[in-house]
Amino acid sequence: xxxxxxxxxxxxxxxxxxxxxxxxxxxxxxxxxxGKKDIKNCSYYVVEKLSHALHMDIAVFVDLCNPRDxxxxxxxxxxxxxxxxxxxxxxxxxxxxxxIQKAWDEHKKLEAIYLLAMTDYITNxxxxxxxxxxxxxxxxxxxxxxxxxxxxxxxxLDKNDNSKERALxxxxxxxxxxxxxxxxxx
Numbered sequence: 001x002x003x004x005x006x007x008x009x010x011x012x013x014x015x016x017x018x019x020x021x022x023x024x025x026x027x028x029x030x031x032x033x034x035g036k037k038d039i040k041n042c043s044y045y046v047v048e049k050l051s052h053a054l055h056m057d058i059a060v061f062v063d064l065c066n067p068r069d070x071x072x073x074x075x076x077x078x079x080x081x082x083x084x085x086x087x088x089x090x091x092x093x094x095x096x097x098x099x100i101q102k103a104w105d106e107h108k109k110l111e112a113i114y115l116l117a118m119t120d121y122i123t124n125x126x127x128x129x130x131x132x133x134x135x136x137x138x139x140x141x142x143x144x145x146x147x148x149x150x151x152x153x154x155x156x157l158d159k160n161d162n163s164k165e166r167a168l169x170x171x172x173x174x175x176x177x178x179x180x181x182x183x184x185x186x
Contacts (some may be wrong), residue, residue, distance in 0.1 A: 003063070003064040003065070003107065003108075003109070003110070004032070004033050004061075004064040004065050005033050005034065006109065007054075007064055007107050008033065013054075015029055015030055015033060018033075018050075018053060018054070021053040022049045022050045022052070022053035023049060023053075024046055024049055024050060028042075028046065029050070032050070032065060038066075039061075039062055039065035039066060040062075040066070047061065047062065056107070060106055060107065063108065064107055070108075070111075071110045071111065071114075071146070072148070072149045074110075074111050074114065075114060075148070075182075078114065078115070078118060079186060082118075082122075082186060087122045087125070087126065087186075088122070088126065090118075090122070091119055091122045091123065091128075094115055094118070094119055095119065095131060099115055100112050100115045100116050100119070100134055100137060101133075101134070101137075103115060104134075104137050109140055109142075110142065110146065110180075112137055112140075113137065113140055113141075113142075113178040113180065114175075114178075114180060116131075116134055116137055116138065116178070117172075117174045117175040117177070117178050117180060117182070118174075118175075118186070119131055120174040120177075121172055121174040121175065121186065122186075124174060140178075141177075141178055141179050142178070142179045142180075143179075144179065145164075145168070145179050145180075145181055146179060146180045146181060147164055147167055147181045148167070148181065148182070151163050151164055151167045151181070152164075164181075167181050167183055168181055170183040170184070171183050172186075
């Protein structure tokens, strides 16, 4: 399910109401929300009207419509930050800057739970108590497993799920509790 579809559902906004509020035809809105039309191929005018109908910044709206691209980049960036700063400095900065809540408030639920899973992973690995601040966010779980892009691609090219099964078998439990398949060394 695309982020935008989840956002509309979470906020009890029907496609009809969204289309009407944006003054954009229902078929166009339907195709964008259901991933049949790439938001990158829409005119600025359409994107602006849709984002304004939801009272959000255009960049946030575009991210909601392209969760896969954005999330894979985000995932990679977090791993690079950890390598550059070290696990404990990364953990301190994420928690002190309240990055988890900021992502959640920007409707970036995958990013929020990824950060939460990462903080759980680092704290468990270093025998530090887990942060208990984010109980509401901990209750969120995507309705399907989220695999790394390379695993998804391998499964598609091989026309089987062997790569997904391997990744799932080696998944880090702190991430898997949020339906995120993350493995290997962080």
